[in-house]
Amino acid sequence: MRYLFVIQGEGRGHLTQALSLASMLRRHGHEIVGVLVGRSPERRLPEFFVRKIGLPITEFEAPQFAFDRSNRSVSLLRTLLCNLSPRRARAFDRSMHLIRDRIRELRPDRIVNFYELLTSLTVRRFGIHIPMTGIAHQFLLNHSRYPFARHTGIQGRLLRLHARLTACGCSELLALSFRPxxxxxxxxxxxxxxxxxxxxxxGVSSNGDFILGYMVNNGFARDLRSWCGNHPQCSVHVFWDHPLSPETWYAEGRLVLHRLDDRLFLDMMRSCRGYVTTAGFESVCEAMYHGKPMMLIPAHIEQRINAADAAASGAGITADRFDLDRFNAFLACRPQPDPGFRRWVDSAEGHFLQLLTRS
Incomplete structure (x- = not known):
């Protein structure tokens, strides 16, 4: 079968999910005929994705999160104002026409939508009848048995509305989950x-002497540098996407800041003592697979729900800042990882081939 991938390009999670599924489908003789990625003008695609997907990528302007003045957490008001401006509305209209034209040109048997809103709206707006499957952890938000999206106020309701809008036009939704x-x-x-x-x-997992971090929101950097300067005995490696940062920056104490490097990140994930993250679904799963305890610092409502879900699964603790003193205390009584999670992840290929290769 011929598949067209359309991917939300904010962060790395949906991009790495697309790489995984592309590899599965290609191993079984299927073809990825095109890749479209929606992103904000301020973001650039990670080099590892461009290299590994193995196809020309069509990029288009898509809705984005806007952060608060400290660049630490998402501002709901700023996000709405940013995406509802007349300039952005015109850009989104151009993007929808581009998506429509690429679908008509490539003529896939199925569209796989990795939580990209404009693609779902395009399919409905232009009456495109090609089957489309949505894949995302966020589709759990509207699952009748999912408890973590309840009682989350106006932000939670808006998040569930966004998930429903992104689901429109999809014949089936595949909700990625920490558990069956x-x-x-x-x-x-x-x-x-x-x-x-x-x-x-x-690879083989081991327990090294350093803490690993992944920082999407660069506003946390000042606090982290201050803590590491006051704790020079503690080794901390953090990956971020600051556009002006060198590939490797040896900062205060034993803090090392790395530009996003997929291979190095995975190597360090396998060998770290513990992992600090903003609770993006993908990197939490990678840490759980290798049995790494986590401190989860959500930056917005979606990540707060992810963090609650992961903590309930025994992945680690939640926090509202880089509180490495508390994390070190948690690591001292290191919990045992759940072997059932590995078995669940290892069953993925069979699930996806069964669900996506039906005519």
Whole structure:
């Protein structure tokens, strides 16, 4: 079968899920005929994705999160104002026409939508009848048995509305989950394992002497540098995407800041003592697979829900800042990883091939 991938390009999670699924489908003789990525003008695609997807990539302007003045957490008001401006509305209209034209040109058998809103709206707006499958952890938000999206106020309701809008036009939704659960037939949601790349599943895990971090929001950098300067005995390696940063920056104490490097990140994930992250679904799953305790510092409502879900699964503790004193205390009583999670992840290929290769 011929597949067209359309991917939300904010962060690395949906991009790495696409790499994993592309590898699975290609191993079984299927073809990825095109890749479209929606992103904000301020973001650039990670080099590892451009290299590994193995196809020309069509990029288009898409809705984005806007952060608060400290660049630490998402501002709901700023996000709405940013995406509802007349300039952005015109850009989104151009993007939808581009998506439509690429679908007509490539003529795939199925569209795989990695949580990209404009693609779903395009399919509905232009009456495109090609089957489309949505893949994302966020589709769990509207699953009738999912408890972590309840009682989350106006932000939670808006998040669930966004998930419903992104689901429109999809014939089936595959909700990536930390654990198995029943299908929600009313909402066309099937619960499936996380999509982790083979590189993330391979290698031997060990316990080194350093803490690993992944920082999407660069506003945390000042606090982190201050803490490391006051704790020079503690080794900390953090990956970030600051556009002006060198590839490797040896900062205060034993803090090392790295530009995003997929291979180095995975190597360090396997050998770290523990992992500090903003609770993006993909990197949490990678850490859980290698049995790494985590401190989860969500930057917005979606990540707060992810963090609560992961903590309930025994992945680690939640926090509202880089509180490495508390994390070191947690690591001292290191919990045992759940072997059931590895078995769940290892079953992914069978699930996805069964669900996506049906005519």
């Amino acid at each position: 659960d029943e299908a929600d037939t009313r909402h066309h949601i099937r619960v499936v394992p996380p999509l982790l790349r083979r590189e993330a599943l391979s």
